[in-house]
Amino acid sequence: MDVLDIARWQFGITTVYHFLMVPLTIGLGVLVAVMHTMWVRTDNPEWLRMTRFWGRIYLINFVLGVATGLVQEFQFGLAWSEYSRFVGDVFGSLLALEALLAFFLESTFLGLWIFGWGRIPKKVHLAALWAAVIGSIVSAYFIIAANSWMQHPVGVVTDDATGRPLQVDFFAVLSNNTALAAFSHAIVAALMVAGALLVGIGLWHLRKRKLEERSTEEPDQGVWRRSVRLGGWVSLAAFVLVALTGDWQGKLMYEQQPLKMSSAEALCETEAPASFSVFAWGKLGSNECDEVHSITIPYILSYLAHGDFSTAVPGVNELQEEYAAVYGETYPDDPSFGNKAGEPIDYTPVLSVTYWSFRLMIGMGAVSAGVAAYALWATRRGRVPTSRVGVYGSLLAVAAPFVANSTGWIFTEMGRQPFVVYPNPDVPVEDQVYFFTAQAVSPGVTAAEVWTSLIALTLVYGALAVVELWLIGRFVRAGVTTGDGHPTPGFTPEPPDDADDAGAPRRDRDDDVLQFAY
Amino acid sequence: MDLQTVWFAAVAVLWIGFLLLEGFDFGVAALLPVLGRRPADRHLMLRSIGPLWDGNEVWLITAAGAVFAAFPGWYASWLPALYLPFVLVLFGLIIRAVAFEWRHSHHTAQWDATWTHVITAGSLIAALGIGAALGATTLGLPIDGDGNRVGGAFSGLGWPALLGAVAVLAFSMVHGALFLALKVDGDVRLRARAFALRWAPAAALPLLAWAAIVHLRYGTAITAALWVLAAVAVVGAWTRMKLDREGAAFTAWALFLVAAAATIFGAAYPVVVPSTVDAAFDLTIADASVSDYTLTVMTWAAGVGLPVVLGYQAWTYWVFRKRLTAEPVHEEAAEVATA
Numbered sequence: 001m002d003v004l005d006i007a008r009w010q011f012g013i014t015t016v017y018h019f020l021m022v023p024l025t026i027g028l029g030v031l032v033a034v035m036h037t038m039w040v041r042t043d044n045p046e047w048l049r050m051t052r053f054w055g056r057i058y059l060i061n062f063v064l065g066v067a068t069g070l071v072q073e074f075q076f077g078l079a080w081s082e083y084s085r086f087v088g089d090v091f092g093s094l095l096a097l098e099a100l101l102a103f104f105l106e107s108t109f110l111g112l113w114i115f116g117w118g119r120i121p122k123k124v125h126l127a128a129l130w131a132a133v134i135g136s137i138v139s140a141y142f143i144i145a146a147n148s149w150m151q152h153p154v155g156v157v158t159d160d161a162t163g164r165p166l167q168v169d170f171f172a173v174l175s176n177n178t179a180l181a182a183f184s185h186a187i188v189a190a191l192m193v194a195g196a197l198l199v200g201i202g203l204w205h206l207r208k209r210k211l212e213e214r215s216t217e218e219p220d221q222g223v224w225r226r227s228v229r230l231g232g233w234v235s236l237a238a239f240v241l242v243a244l245t246g247d248w249q250g251k252l253m254y255e256q257q258p259l260k261m262s263s264a265e266a267l268c269e270t271e272a273p274a275s276f277s278v279f280a281w282g283k284l285g286s287n288e289c290d291e292v293h294s295i296t297i298p299y300i301l302s303y304l305a306h307g308d309f310s311t312a313v314p315g316v317n318e319l320q321e322e323y324a325a326v327y328g329e330t331y332p333d334d335p336s337f338g339n340k341a342g343e344p345i346d347y348t349p350v351l352s353v354t355y356w357s358f359r360l361m362i363g364m365g366a367v368s369a370g371v372a373a374y375a376l377w378a379t380r381r382g383r384v385p386t387s388r389v390g391v392y393g394s395l396l397a398v399a400a401p402f403v404a405n406s407t408g409w410i411f412t413e414m415g416r417q418p419f420v421v422y423p424n425p426d427v428p429v430e431d432q433v434y435f436f437t438a439q440a441v442s443p444g445v446t447a448a449e450v451w452t453s454l455i456a457l458t459l460v461y462g463a464l465a466v467v468e469l470w471l472i473g474r475f476v477r478a479g480v481t482t483g484d485g486h487p488t489p490g491f492t493p494e495p496p497d498d499a500d501d502a503g504a505p506r507r508d509r510d511d512d513v514l515q516f517a518y
Numbered sequence: 519m520d521l522q523t524v525w526f527a528a529v530a531v532l533w534i535g536f537l538l539l540e541g542f543d544f545g546v547a548a549l550l551p552v553l554g555r556r557p558a559d560r561h562l563m564l565r566s567i568g569p570l571w572d573g574n575e576v577w578l579i580t581a582a583g584a585v586f587a588a589f590p591g592w593y594a595s596w597l598p599a600l601y602l603p604f605v606l607v608l609f610g611l612i613i614r615a616v617a618f619e620w621r622h623s624h625h626t627a628q629w630d631a632t633w634t635h636v637i638t639a640g641s642l643i644a645a646l647g648i649g650a651a652l653g654a655t656t657l658g659l660p661i662d663g664d665g666n667r668v669g670g671a672f673s674g675l676g677w678p679a680l681l682g683a684v685a686v687l688a689f690s691m692v693h694g695a696l697f698l699a700l701k702v703d704g705d706v707r708l709r710a711r712a713f714a715l716r717w718a719p720a721a722a723l724p725l726l727a728w729a730a731i732v733h734l735r736y737g738t739a740i741t742a743a744l745w746v747l748a749a750v751a752v753v754g755a756w757t758r759m760k761l762d763r764e765g766a767a768f769t770a771w772a773l774f775l776v777a778a779a780a781t782i783f784g785a786a787y788p789v790v791v792p793s794t795v796d797a798a799f800d801l802t803i804a805d806a807s808v809s810d811y812t813l814t815v816m817t818w819a820a821g822v823g824l825p826v827v828l829g830y831q832a833w834t835y836w837v838f839r840k841r842l843t844a845e846p847v848h849e850e851a852a853e854v855a856t857a
Contacts, residue, residue: 464612
């Protein structure tokens with residue numbers, strides 16, 4: 001493999017890994033903030049216990065997200081310096097604004113929330129959590145705006161001297177319709193991740209309590225029951241919104257990146273009306289579109305793409321020819337294209353990846369919604385399900401929305417190849433800004449260096465995942481605990497509101513699962 | 519002043535802010551095996567930086583982000599030229615961050631000791647690596663006319679990187695000790711004072727040397743005055759330490775960093791990466807900068823955003839201002855309870 005391939009694998013591995021933490025941080029952050037708000041409003045100890053239990057999982061996950069996010073900011077410069085130079089006028093400022101306007105908010109107020117129990121007034125303490133959660137959401141917006149600019153560059157003209165994009169309209173970059181669609185889709189998808197976690201873990205604990213014949217009067221019963229109900233409803237509502245925002249985003253993509261969408265369907269020839277593929281086989285992996293066969297449902301694709309049952313949807317073969325005619329049959333014979341210089345350009349993304357990631361995304365989202373519906377039904381009017389299949393299935397299905405989130409992004413990113421900055425079809429061809437992935441890699445960096453970082457990062461990430469899952473597993477099994485790891489049934493702490501009390505010995509210490517035990 | 523100069527200054531301020539803030543948490547972490555004799559001492563030291571380190575680290579992200587945003591040419595030359603050192607810094611920061619969180623997620627002495635060591639190791643790696651990167655970008659990297667590194671993976675690691683690494687770590691350790699003297703009570707406070715008093719003069723030397731070299735190469739009368747101010751601040755900090763004036767000593771030591779770093783950035787201006795291959799290849803702010811439009815947008819955003827950030831960060835420091843004392847840790851608490 002050359003530097004380009006290694007660097008792409010590195011970007012893929014580190015980004016997919018980082019994005020396992022991100023949706024959980026966003027989704028669970030919102031739900032923990034809701035729980036905390038409910039506690040402040042109702043004084044019901046069940047909400048406090050929920051805040052602390054889920055808050056702790058939120059924090060264990062958050063820190064790994066922060067740690068792996070650092071790699072994201074640096075690797076644009078490290079491995080993709082030509083990309084960084086090319087997009088510098090637009091892309092860097094979005095990352096810097098994310099740090100300035102979102103990361104500071106997130107990390108400063110999260111620190112205040114973690115250490116502020118009993119030190120600052122209750123409502124200020126709650127506001128600190130909301131500030132951190134809003135920080136996460138704002139951060140997601142800037143990152144998605146940056147990514148969407150690569151998918152659909154707006155607000156720029158080409159600089160005649162350098163050939164690079166020059167930003168002329170920052171508000172166009174921020175209000176890119178691609179970004180609005182992708183952001184709303186990603187945020188509701190994040191809520192599905194959090195909802196599935198609440199359902200899976202909550203059901204498991206409820207079943208365990210029932211089999212152990214624990215009293216249903218204990219506050220922990222209410223903790224798990226409320227968690228399942230909250231998670232279930234959030235998942236279902238989020239699924240509806242995921243479908244609506246996904247439909248919006250899909251229709252935009254048919255305008256902005258038709259080749260990506262036809263690849264999602266492995267639709268080789270233009271069809272009018274076009275049918276939706278349910279299952280495909282044949283040579284998807286080798287990108288020989290004509291060798292791909294699928295089971296289809298007529299008319300549906302035309303509807304998904306254009307909102308009616310008749311409009312034509314262009315096929316991969318036709319689009320490939322159109323792109324080759326406009327952007328060239330081969331890469332320019334220039335050293336900046338590395339090994340790819342003079343080679344033919346394949347404008348079709350890897351069909352097996354686009355086709356199956358798109359289906360996994362939708363399928364896993366639907367699985368998640370089904371599990372949520374089951375959980376709500378099974379826990380109606382105080383019932384507790386004891387079915388092994390139902391409860392362990394729900395626990396296993398916690399993974400489903402994670403897979404849906406990952407495959408959604410893999411589809412988005414792989415589907416835009418061979419471009420790293422995709423030409424915007426609304427702009428006349430001669431004014432378009434675009435950049436091939438083959439040009440983007442750092443010219444001075446050696447394959448040995450990128451191999452070193454790829455292998456080392458993968459190993460470290462793997463080790464971190466093992467420890468993280470072990471810790472979360474232990475913590476989840478232990479249930480609602482004290483700082484010492486011992487359950488305290490029936491104990492309700494009341495952190496003092498008086499900030500001056502901070503140095504005094506803490507009455508609530510025994511149930512203090514959020515205070516870091518430094 | 520043109521916007522490029524404003525943003526060069528802004529980037530310098532962000533790096534200085536980062537060194538000033540993360541410097542003490544790097545320092546406290548590096549001092550864990552030195553000053554933390556008992557587990558309770560180490561817990562106390564970690565508690566002093568617990569609520570603050572993550573917010574401090576955002577200064578690094580913002581500083582690097584501002585380099586990318588305002589000077590993508592600088593970002594795209596500097597990072598790949600020091601590819602492996604930067605990757606090492608990322609490792610240090612990753613293991614340090616997870617160690618802070620994971621340390622207290624499981625309660626055995628072995629687990630605790632392991633992650634405490636990881637915090638120290640990660641902080642040492644990060645402080646040395648960031649110092650090396652700053653040393654190299656102000657003293658020279660082997661870049662060609664396109665801003666790309668020549669000469670292989672380790673060609674960026676010469677004496678400038680070494681000097682920067684030592685300077686940042688030495689500064690941070692004394693900074694961390696002075697922070698502890700100000701922030702905690704008991705044995706650790708006394709040991710931190712003694713450490714700072716003993717090592718401050720030696721710890722100041724590499725940073726002063728680095729500033730002097732950059733000044734002698736490119737400096738002006740202003741950077742000369744700044745260098746003298748840095749040297750005076752060291753003397754001031756040391757005399758305050760002798761008088762046990764902890765607050766004044768901490769302030770003077772911070773002033774030393776600000777003045778020395780201002781000397782370095784001020785003298786280097788307008789060059790952001792001097793080339794060791796040929797002075798004609800020196801990368802300047804004009805070569806590396808984005809358009810004036812983008813700089814204007816960012817100026818507005820930073821002008822509104824930065825004061826707000828400074829406001830709420832200062833407020834959290836105020837909330838956690840109380841001096842900490844060693845509380846019994848969980849195991850000890852359990853023993854007391856059973857006794």
